[in-house]
Amino acid sequence: MGDTPLDPGGTAVVVGSSLAGLRAAQTLRAEGFTGRLVVVGAEHHAPYDRPPLSKQYLARTWGLDRLWLSPQAKLDALGLELLSGRRATSLSLEEHLVELDGTDHVRFDALVVATGATPLTFAGLGGVGGVHLLRTVDDADALGARLGEGVRLVVIGGGFIGSEVAATARHLGASVSLVEPLPTLLVRALGPEVGEVCEAAHREHGVDVRVGLAAVALQLSDGRRAPLDGVGPRPEPPAGTGPRVEEPDGGGGPGSESSAGAGPRPDLPTGARPRREPAARSGPGSDVAPPTATVTAVELADGTTVPADVVLVAIGVAPAVSWLAGSALSLDGGVVVGPTLHAAREVVAAGDVARWPFGADGRLVRVEHWTNASEQGVAAARSLLAGRRHAPVHDPVPYVWSDQYDLKIQVIGLPDADDELHVVDGSLASGRFVAVYGRHGTVTGAVGIGRPRQLMGVRPAVQRRGLVADAIAVLDA
Numbered sequence: 001m002g003d004t005p006l007d008p009g010g011t012a013v014v015v016g017s018s019l020a021g022l023r024a025a026q027t028l029r030a031e032g033f034t035g036r037l038v039v040v041g042a043e044h045h046a047p048y049d050r051p052p053l054s055k056q057y058l059a060r061t062w063g064l065d066r067l068w069l070s071p072q073a074k075l076d077a078l079g080l081e082l083l084s085g086r087r088a089t090s091l092s093l094e095e096h097l098v099e100l101d102g103t104d105h106v107r108f109d110a111l112v113v114a115t116g117a118t119p120l121t122f123a124g125l126g127g128v129g130g131v132h133l134l135r136t137v138d139d140a141d142a143l144g145a146r147l148g149e150g151v152r153l154v155v156i157g158g159g160f161i162g163s164e165v166a167a168t169a170r171h172l173g174a175s176v177s178l179v180e181p182l183p184t185l186l187v188r189a190l191g192p193e194v195g196e197v198c199e200a201a202h203r204e205h206g207v208d209v210r211v212g213l214a215a216v217a218l219q220l221s222d223g224r225r226a227p228l229d230g231v232g233p234r235p236e237p238p239a240g241t242g243p244r245v246e247e248p249d250g251g252g253g254p255g256s257e258s259s260a261g262a263g264p265r266p267d268l269p270t271g272a273r274p275r276r277e278p279a280a281r282s283g284p285g286s287d288v289a290p291p292t293a294t295v296t297a298v299e300l301a302d303g304t305t306v307p308a309d310v311v312l313v314a315i316g317v318a319p320a321v322s323w324l325a326g327s328a329l330s331l332d333g334g335v336v337v338g339p340t341l342h343a344a345r346e347v348v349a350a351g352d353v354a355r356w357p358f359g360a361d362g363r364l365v366r367v368e369h370w371t372n373a374s375e376q377g378v379a380a381a382r383s384l385l386a387g388r389r390h391a392p393v394h395d396p397v398p399y400v401w402s403d404q405y406d407l408k409i410q411v412i413g414l415p416d417a418d419d420e421l422h423v424v425d426g427s428l429a430s431g432r433f434v435a436v437y438g439r440h441g442t443v444t445g446a447v448g449i450g451r452p453r454q455l456m457g458v459r460p461a462v463q464r465r466g467l468v469a470d471a472i473a474v475l476d477a
């Protein structure tokens with residue numbers, strides 16, 4: 001197997017039970033895989049959607065019931081063994097084994113790596129109260145429990161998630177400071193001109209935007225000062241701390257070495273409002289002792305101090321690859337895959353964890369957006385089903401959206417921050433426009449705010465990587 005099609009009666013294991021992993025499992029079943037299908041997920045929840053965590057869910061306009069990626073009945077119909085609360089801790093390619101929680105293991109004929117990404121944080125903040133990260137629904141519950149009228153929130157990091165949380169927190173009545181060391185908000189994703197449009201919207205909504213300034217330390221309630229250095233991924237809980245989920249028949253299926261198996265959905269959609277008290281993991285990177293001190297202020301590089309009751313650290317993510325160390329997969333800023341998403345003969349990777357060759361020049365990219373995870377989950381499963389020799393090349397047109405206040409920001413393609421920007425419809429001043437990004441006259445992407453139809457008009461030019469002049473002509477016509 002591997003270069004040849006997947007045996008439909010074999011065993012496929014998917015590690016990561018979120019968007020990319022679920023889409024891969026759904027595609028395997030929809031396209032003829034009838035064998036054993038094991039999905040391993042470190043979280044204790046059924047697969048759920050992350051974008052609302054910084055928007056509707058955090059704003060309390062959506063409940064947990066709106067987050068599930070699949071209705072329970074459809075999940076059941078997939079006939080998969082969903083091992084929630086179990087963490088893959090190592091991979092042996094030679095023996096075709098994934099180790100779970102450092103204790104038992106599951107054997108595979110084909111493996112999908114879909115472990116996504118882990119938020120970055122600063123060293124030594126684990127025991128500090130009031131400091132939050134945002135990646136999971138538990139994180140959103142913990143942060144949401146702290147936000148409200150008059151609360152002073154400082155967001156460190158002016159990317160998509162930091163900017164979205166700032167907007168949501170204003171909606172909830174919090175007073176918000178947004179700190180970004182680069183000269184403009186969202187500059188990496190959107191470039192300086194469009195970043196400034198978003199920045200203006202934040203200022204209009206009363207956000208204290210501090211750009212070009214790094215946050216250097218937190219001041220704490222016990223008089224200590226916690227320097228903000230030593231950036232790294234949030235530490236994982238120790239192996240073996242996840243609960244076991246009983247198998248319905250008390251044993252593993254044929255070929256099972258795992259002590260865990262299919263179990264009831266641990267967290268059924270109830271329609272009830274989610275918990276609003278802080279979750280156990282309230283500090284960034286800590287499942288341990290309760291905080292000994294809480295944050296009172298954030299010090300900035302220019303010597304100023306911003307008072308804070310709550311701090312969100314939103315400084316980016318790292319691909320969740322620690323469990324693959326020593327596995328012989330190529331790990332370089334993610335799991336490196338080829339054009340068919342194969343990382344090895346019988347292993348594919350998809351979503352935020354995968355680093356894949358993009359475009360004509362095949363430069364390796366890792367994309368941290370919803371549509372990419374969804375499309376790659378599907379494509380990775382198809383690659384396994386077809387086998388590496390026959391699998392189609394994955395060549396998508398990347399897409400991301402972000403909602404901040406009444407701004408619907410949409411980007412297609414993968415522009416670089418220093419690409420030229422050509423406004424082709426509307427105006428930056430009005431905050432409603434479509435603009436094309438170009439490099440040496442060739443389209444690298446397009447952005448629209450409040451102009452979804454017009455943006456789709458330039459999509460073919462982005463897909464073709466055509467000439468900027470042609471893309472401008474399309475909207476002029």
Ligand SMILES: Cc1cc2nc3c(=O)[nH]c(=O)nc-3n(C[C@H](O)[C@H](O)[C@H](O)COP(=O)(O)OP(=O)(O)OC[C@H]3O[C@@H](n4cnc5c(N)ncnc54)[C@H](O)[C@@H]3O)c2cc1C
Binds near residue numbers: 051
């Ligand atoms: C707050 C927030 C808002 C967002 N908003 C937008 C948006 O507006 N637009 C947009 O395009 N994108 C948005 N995104 C990004 C989008 O949600 C991600 O790109 C997408 O979730 C990636 O899916 P994934 O399946 O690759 O990885 P993930 O969603 O990260 O899932 C990976 C899963 O694998 C599990 N896992 C990790 N390691 C292991 C292990 N060793 N063993 C078992 N399981 C493991 C994790 O616990 C996790 O459940 C947002 C993300 C966040 C956090």
